[in-house]
Every structure is written in structure tokens, then in C-alpha cells.
Amino acid sequence: MAVSTTIRKHTATGDGSSGQAFTVPFTIDEESHLYVYEGSTLKTLTTNYTIAGEGVKLEGETQQIVVTWVGTTTDDATYTFIRITPRTQTEDGKTVSQGNMFERGLGKIAMQYQESM
Numbered sequence: 001m002a003v004s005t006t007i008r009k010h011t012a013t014g015d016g017s018s019g020q021a022f023t024v025p026f027t028i029d030e031e032s033h034l035y036v037y038e039g040s041t042l043k044t045l046t047t048n049y050t051i052a053g054e055g056v057k058l059e060g061e062t063q064q065i066v067v068t069w070v071g072t073t074t075d076d077a078t079y080t081f082i083r084i085t086p087r088t089q090t091e092d093g094k095t096v097s098q099g100n101m102f103e104r105g106l107g108k109i110a111m112q113y114q115e116s117m
Contacts, residue, residue: 008083008115014038016075022067024081028054036067037080046070085115 007026014020028034031051036043043049053065067081 010081012079012081014069014073014075014077014079016073018069018072020069020073022069022079022081024065024067025063026065026083027063028065028083029085030054033083033085034065034067035082035084037082038074038077083115 010022010024010026012022024034028051031045031054034045034051034054036045036049038048045051048070050068050070051065052068073079
């Protein structure tokens, strides 16, 4: 996974539309690594929003995800998207190819490092 940006937090403004899509300029390894706030309220995946584009990104692939709001966004509200990568090792080398496991592990380390700064 190429981690081509140091961005891990993004804010956007709601426009009051139904199903508003927010382009977030960083990638996440899994959906659970993204925290989404409307104002200061943490929102819930599938109840309040959906995510497209998560997962391992190969060199040259777009380093972004799209968060689509379920229902109507609040006009002029601030929406905050934060990547928080768990500090655990989930790859055991038995369930994925060695090359993929290595690449994914390096990407995760890079994201964790960015979050510690």
C-alpha cells in the first residue's frame, strides 16, 4: 500500500442535500479506521454514512475515499473525518500472500507514524 499523503484529518461543510458525498483525501485500510463527526457528535457507519474506496491502495491508485451521507446533511455544519489506525498487528502471514502482507504492514506502520505526530 502506498501512503502518498500525510493527511489524516479532513473537514468539509454540509450543503443540506440528501446523500451528500464527501471526498476525503486520504486512504484507510478498513472502514472501522475512519471516525466521522457532525459538529462534535461522533456518527455511526451505515446508520449515518457509508464509505467507498477503502482498502489497500497499490502504487498509482487514487489515495482517497468517498463518504456518502445517509439522509440529509445539515446546511453549513462542519463534518470532520479522522483516520485512526489501531496499534495492533492483524496479519498473521497464513491468510494472505507474503508480498501483500508485507506491503499492507508497511502501509499501516506509515499511517500509525503519521498519527503519532
